[in-house]
Amino acid sequence: MIGAVSWKLKLTCASSTEAELYAISESIPRIANLSHLITEICGYQPTRTIYSDSQSGIASIISKDAGILKNKFYGIRLLKIIEETKDNGINIEYVNTKENIANILTKPVETKTFKELTCDWIS
Known part of the structure; x- marks a missing residue:
């Protein structure tokens, strides 16, 4: 059984980039734990990937954005993301906003987009 809590x-x-970095940093331990659980139960190592539709957030992680590193709290968070993704073998990849399934839970999407993103869910 897997449970979740939302709050x-x-x-x-101060920016959407900082919000995205926060979300990514909060996801890393969950990805690592779920990956370990899947390995224990199923006997194989699943792909460890975090998808983001924030090009600036991903660029900050890759380039170690100096502007964000100057910010005391987000600079620390950015360095932590870089270290933890490397230590846990987690990839961070860009996904186009129109193809991001998570958007149906977090943003208002058009009916057409909703149907395209969820068409594989119903058999």
Whole structure:
């Protein structure tokens, strides 16, 4: 059984890039734990990938963005992301916003887009 909890965060980000970096950093331990669980149960190592539709967030991670590194809290978070993704063998890849399935849970999407993203769910 896998459970989840959701809560409203009391965090203010100065930019969408900072918000995306926060979300990525919160995802890393969950990805590592679920990967370990799948390995224990199924006997194989699943692909460890975090998909993001934030090109600036991914670029910050790859280039170690100096502007964000100057920010005390997000600079630390960015360096932590870089270290943890390397240590846990996690890849961070870009996914086009129109192809991002997570958007149906977080953003208003057009009916056509919703149907395209969920067509494989119903047999």
